Amino acid sequence: MAASQTFAIVGAGLAGAKAAEALRREGFEGRVVLIGEEAARPYERPPLSKAYLRGEAGFDRVAVHKERFYSDHDIELLTSSPVRSLDLRERRLELEGASSVRYDRLLLATGASPRRLALEGAGLAGVHYLRDIGQADALGRAIRSAGRVAVIGAGWIGCEVAASAREMGAEVTLIEMASVPLESVLGPEVGAVYRDLHADQGVDLRMGATVKALRGGAAVEAVELGGGEVVPADVVVVGVGVAPRTELLAGEGAAGLAVEDGVVVDQGLATTVPGVYAAGDVASALHPLYRSRIRLEHWSAALNQGRDVARAMLGQHLSYERIPYFYSDQYDLSMEYTGWAPRWARVVFRGDVAGRQFVAFWLDDADRVLAGMNVNVWEVTEAIEAMIRSGRPVDVERLTDPDTDLATLAGSSA
Numbered sequence: 001m002a003a004s005q006t007f008a009i010v011g012a013g014l015a016g017a018k019a020a021e022a023l024r025r026e027g028f029e030g031r032v033v034l035i036g037e038e039a040a041r042p043y044e045r046p047p048l049s050k051a052y053l054r055g056e057a058g059f060d061r062v063a064v065h066k067e068r069f070y071s072d073h074d075i076e077l078l079t080s081s082p083v084r085s086l087d088l089r090e091r092r093l094e095l096e097g098a099s100s101v102r103y104d105r106l107l108l109a110t111g112a113s114p115r116r117l118a119l120e121g122a123g124l125a126g127v128h129y130l131r132d133i134g135q136a137d138a139l140g141r142a143i144r145s146a147g148r149v150a151v152i153g154a155g156w157i158g159c160e161v162a163a164s165a166r167e168m169g170a171e172v173t174l175i176e177m178a179s180v181p182l183e184s185v186l187g188p189e190v191g192a193v194y195r196d197l198h199a200d201q202g203v204d205l206r207m208g209a210t211v212k213a214l215r216g217g218a219a220v221e222a223v224e225l226g227g228g229e230v231v232p233a234d235v236v237v238v239g240v241g242v243a244p245r246t247e248l249l250a251g252e253g254a255a256g257l258a259v260e261d262g263v264v265v266d267q268g269l270a271t272t273v274p275g276v277y278a279a280g281d282v283a284s285a286l287h288p289l290y291r292s293r294i295r296l297e298h299w300s301a302a303l304n305q306g307r308d309v310a311r312a313m314l315g316q317h318l319s320y321e322r323i324p325y326f327y328s329d330q331y332d333l334s335m336e337y338t339g340w341a342p343r344w345a346r347v348v349f350r351g352d353v354a355g356r357q358f359v360a361f362w363l364d365d366a367d368r369v370l371a372g373m374n375v376n377v378w379e380v381t382e383a384i385e386a387m388i389r390s391g392r393p394v395d396v397e398r399l400t401d402p403d404t405d406l407a408t409l410a411g412s413s414a
């Protein structure tokens with residue numbers, strides 16, 4: 001690849017930063033421009049609802065690279081530089097402040113942003129969303145001085161913020177439409193584990209509840225539920241999902257670039273426009289194993305797609321086939337989830353569910369493993385991956401017997 005070429009990356013998050021790093025590691029000698037709208041250099045978001053929120057980790061612990069990394073590797077990191085428009089035909093990006101960047105290859109790594117609540121009172125002071133470091137700082141301060149925190153939405157972010165807020169000493173109410181936390185991802189059985197976990201920690205759980213309005217004067221004072229109940233709160237945190245950031249692609253300049261719940265990319269992370277790629281939360285990528293497009297909102301996908309897409313940008317063959325993986329930490333419950341199971345036939349357990357030390361498996365109707373989640377049990381991810389990749393039915397009795405070695409079982413089902 002010619003040293004005179006410019007590779008531009010829009011979005012200086014984890015995927016963007018890892019791509020820039022990998023371009024240099026792969027020996028690319030041209031210009032690398034990493035453009036981000038945030039003031040901070042690239043950082044990892046998972047700690048924002050965990051240790052960073054609680055004040056147990058500072059920025060240096062969450063930054064993707066040390067400050068000098070970018071200049072040391074001749075990566076032009078442009079912070080506080082939102083890209084306002086792009087012209088894919090001219091291969092040009094327009095940045096705020098009238099500067100522009102011409103590129104030869106482009107990576108879109110713009111991530112996702114929180115869905116907003118559209119109801120009365122949603123704009124009151126004291127209502128928080130959590131995506132970036134500034135929001136984490138503001139939320140941390142608010143929780144520290146608040147008595148009562150209401151969290152709307154018991155997905156991953158909502159559950160983790162509820163756990164951190166409890167650990168920070170606040171009274172916490174967790175409000176969710178489904179019957180248990182995390183029901184849409186994990187189902188009722190494993191969701192119940194999280195329900196009991198939060199209840200044991202003193203969280204007031206309002207499941208099966210809708211939110212009618214947020215009430216208050218100068219600032220929020222309460223959440224009014226659909227049934228008329230009123231939950232007093234000094235701080236309200238909204239965690240009702242995220243949407244891929246594709247606003248840049250709405251204009252004429254992006255004509256020809258397919259967008260459907262994210263930027264449409266093939267298994268090599270290439271978009272429908274030659275020379276343009278996407279990675280991380282914004283990418284809806286064809287996965288060869290699942291034979292469908294999936295958009296992941298996971299740290300590991302941003303890390304690995306960011307790393308791997310550099311090879312595709314350099315003209316090497318790429319087939320991104322990694323099995324989805326994510327993790328979550330709440331109180332003393334840490335878990336890893338491996339796989340992708342938008343639907344399943346049943347969930348089976350191995351280990352001590354009540355003692356919160358177990359592995360759950362999501363199976364299809366032929367007893368093939370679609371996903372596995374290890375809770376306070378470690379070093380089973382490889383075995384779970386092998387079972388998923390094999391696509392073969394497992395012996396469920398042995399799978400759920402803690403005395404059967406998972407690696408051996410994975411070998412025999414493969």
Ligand SMILES: Cc1cc2nc3c(=O)[nH]c(=O)nc-3n(C[C@H](O)[C@H](O)[C@H](O)COP(=O)(O)OP(=O)(O)OC[C@H]3O[C@@H](n4cnc5c(N)ncnc54)[C@H](O)[C@@H]3O)c2cc1C
Nearest residue numbers: 011013014015037045046083111280281297298299302326
């Ligand atoms: C609080 C929190 C906790 C999380 N915890 C976990 C966890 O425990 N486990 C897990 O697996 N995942 C977790 N995640 C998800 C994980 O952090 C994301 O999947 C990951 O950050 C995605 O990385 P990304 O680089 O694709 O996007 P982002 O990290 O969102 O980075 C995209 C960047 O692009 C910038 N940008 C967007 N548009 C423009 C533009 N036009 N011009 C310039 N810059 C632009 C954005 O400002 C942003 O900085 C968590 C996320 C959050 C918010």
